[in-house]
Structures are given as structure tokens and as C-alpha cells.
Amino acid sequence: MNEIRNPSKYLGNELKYLANVLEGQAWSATMGSWVHGLEAAFAKKIGTRYGVAVNSGTAALHMALETVGVEPGDEVISPAVTVIMDSTATIHANAIPVYADVDEKTFLIDPDDFERKITPKTKAVIVVALYGASPDYERILRIAKAHHIAVIEDNAQAVLSQYHGKTLGTIGDISCFSFENSKHISCGEGGMLLTNNEEYAEKARKIGGHGFKNLKADEGRVRYTNKEMFQNPKYKRHDALGWNYRMPEFAAAVASAQLERVEEFVRLRQESAKIFMEAIADCPYMTAQENLPDTINTYYSLGIVYDGEEAIGIPWADFRKEYVEMGGDGFYGAWSVPYLEPVMAEGIFKKRLPAVYGDIHYEEGLCPHAERVQKKIMQFKTNYRDLDLAKQKAEVLKKLIRKYK
Numbered sequence: 001m002n003e004i005r006n007p008s009k010y011l012g013n014e015l016k017y018l019a020n021v022l023e024g025q026a027w028s029a030t031m032g033s034w035v036h037g038l039e040a041a042f043a044k045k046i047g048t049r050y051g052v053a054v055n056s057g058t059a060a061l062h063m064a065l066e067t068v069g070v071e072p073g074d075e076v077i078s079p080a081v082t083v084i085m086d087s088t089a090t091i092h093a094n095a096i097p098v099y100a101d102v103d104e105k106t107f108l109i110d111p112d113d114f115e116r117k118i119t120p121k122t123k124a125v126i127v128v129a130l131y132g133a134s135p136d137y138e139r140i141l142r143i144a145k146a147h148h149i150a151v152i153e154d155n156a157q158a159v160l161s162q163y164h165g166k167t168l169g170t171i172g173d174i175s176c177f178s179f180e181n182s183k184h185i186s187c188g189e190g191g192m193l194l195t196n197n198e199e200y201a202e203k204a205r206k207i208g209g210h211g212f213k214n215l216k217a218d219e220g221r222v223r224y225t226n227k228e229m230f231q232n233p234k235y236k237r238h239d240a241l242g243w244n245y246r247m248p249e250f251a252a253a254v255a256s257a258q259l260e261r262v263e264e265f266v267r268l269r270q271e272s273a274k275i276f277m278e279a280i281a282d283c284p285y286m287t288a289q290e291n292l293p294d295t296i297n298t299y300y301s302l303g304i305v306y307d308g309e310e311a312i313g314i315p316w317a318d319f320r321k322e323y324v325e326m327g328g329d330g331f332y333g334a335w336s337v338p339y340l341e342p343v344m345a346e347g348i349f350k351k352r353l354p355a356v357y358g359d360i361h362y363e364e365g366l367c368p369h370a371e372r373v374q375k376k377i378m379q380f381k382t383n384y385r386d387l388d389l390a391k392q393k394a395e396v397l398k399k400l401i402r403k404y405k
Helices: 013-021 034-046 057-067 085-092 110-118 137-146 198-208 227-231 249-260 263-281 316-325 348-352 366-373 387-403
Strands: 048-052 074-080 098-102 121-126 150-154 174-178 193-197 287-288 301-306 376-379
Touching: 013 193, 034 121, 034 193, 034 249, 048 057, 048 198, 048 301, 057 085, 057 150, 057 193, 057 198, 057 227, 074 085, 074 387, 085 098, 085 121, 098 110, 110 137, 121 137, 137 150, 174 263, 193 198, 198 387, 263 301, 263 376, 263 387
Parallel strands: 074 098, 074 121, 121 150, 150 174
Antiparallel strands: 048 193, 174 193, 287 301, 301 376
């Protein structure tokens, strides 16, 4: 079999736009125009009023929690099948992570368990669109509204996914996106916070921009207005506590070029996912992640439940090893449920704020559905730029399935 190479994702205007930054003198978001332009363009693409560019999706999550008013000792609920960043962002906001179980077919937060986990201390819920699939927002919003809980969308893996005709990013109070290397839009590292709330947008800018007082909901360039006053020794610059979560102009230039082609990237991922779903269509021990009705999945990856250990006696790792040896791309497991990671299970996180976390502990059995399905998930990659390569890898998978049918 002739190996087909996956073309580079950087085949648009990335180099042209990077050259523009290099040739200019404004390499920082405090003065340049690329970050400002990306914020406006991405917000328009998703359908919100405000965008705040950041240096990672994790930074966006932390900013979101601080923005909605999460305080020390508050509780933040997140699903038990996700990456650990939802938990670490919560801890960096000095809040307590609380885990809701998931539906074993969709891998998404179970609204019933979300409601069960609510206490008087619950301040926010982080709703994760895992692998690009849309959660049950109708029920989640109804529950959150009844309990006065802020809804934060974690759409790191879900650019242009939809729920009941609404683009993810327009549903909750704040939404967070990632532009990390593997995502639909990539600039190596980066992210975006979106909201329709002007107060939230301005607050988020200050949290992510050193607390500069002249930052506004739609303006993140601290030297953009009244440059002379900014240099005056009597001028007081900071009226909020903040960090440096700003995106550099170089990253914004690359992300801007990627955004121009995002529909193409999404289509290729959806087509790649379809190719692999067809490959497993007749396999009794592999089942694709289920999508809720009236939703659109943009497939950061294709999640599959593997029941082969019970059905054919082949463990997960052995199946993957054989797939790779036959010429497959490999696939990825779901991240461990966050509360069983050593930083959580062994109480390492408590060192951050012992007064808040002293009595908090996590152990196996907390979310049984998540713990069961997480061990069986296979993530098949979808970021192919050449569908013939996706077909080639899917054919390898079909051959392996036929071997153990």
C-alpha cells in the first residue's frame, strides 16, 4: 500500500499574515491589530457580540470562572469525562470541582446528575461539547436558571457545532474555545472567550490583561487611546487583579488565516468521521458516540466505544497495537476521569488553598458511568486534509475488524 501523506494545514494565508506582523512594529496585542481583528471576526462567525482572544483554552476557562464571580469555596460542576483543564481552571479560581456523571452513549454530562450535584455553594457549571458533540442544553439551561447557576460552554473541540439550530458559543453565559495544535482552528496555542454580555467581556479583558483599567469590552489594546496619558508618571493603570493571558500578534495572524478556511476544515473532519463510521458499521463490538437529535457534530475526533475485550477477547491496547502495525494511524484513549488523576486523587491540589480544600477528597466510584465508559473509548483522528488518506486508514480498520469478526 502506497502511503499517502497528510498535507500541511497551513496552506492558506498563514505565511503572508505572519510576514505582515514581522514587518510591522506591533508584535504585542497591546498595540497591534491582528488580535483585535481576530476577536471581531471569530465573534461574528460564531454569532456573539464580544470576543476576547487568549493564549490558551485553559486561560479562557479560568477567565470565564473569575468573570461570572466564582469565589473561594464556591463549587463548579463539570462532567467526569473530559480533560483535566476544567478542574485545574476551577482550582485556580480557588473553587471546588464537583463532578457530574455522563451518559454512556453520548459521553456528555447527564442533566439529571448535574441537578443532583447542585448545592447552595454551586456557582457555575462547565458544559463540555466532547469531541464536537452538543450537550442537552435545553435541560441544562432550565436547571441552571432555576438554581441561578452560570453556564460556561467549553467548546474547545466544537467549533461550529450546533444545538437546535444554535451555534455552540451562543447558548451559555460565556463560551470558551481552544486554538491548540490539534483543534479545528490552530495557531499552535491560543483560544477565545465569547459572550454577549458587555460587563462580562470588559471584566474578562481585565482579568486576562493585567487589570489595565482602560480595557473595554471591545478593545484590548491598552495603548490604543491617549498614548501621552499612558506615559505620564502620575497615571494609574490598574483597577483590577489580572494575569497575562493575552494572545500574541503572531498567533492571531495564523488563527486569522485558519478562520478563513474553517468551514473547509469542519467539512473535512465530518467527512473523515463518516468514513470511519462506515468502516465500523457492521462491527458488533464498536459503537460510535451518539449525537442528540437536531444537533450538528463537527467531529474534533470520532469517539467510539470498544467492547472487543468482552466480545472477541482482545484488550483495548492490543487492538490498537495491531491496528498500528497493520498501517493504521493509531487512535487515542479518553483522558482519565479527572478526579482519579494523581493531582486530584492524591490531594496534591489541596496545597493551593488548604483552608478551602482541607476536607475535600475524591475516590473511585464517584461517577460510575464515566469510569466505565472512559476505559472503552477510542478516539479516531479526523484532522485529515486528504480524504484518500482517511479512506486508506479506515480500510486498515475494516481489515482488522474482519479478522476478529
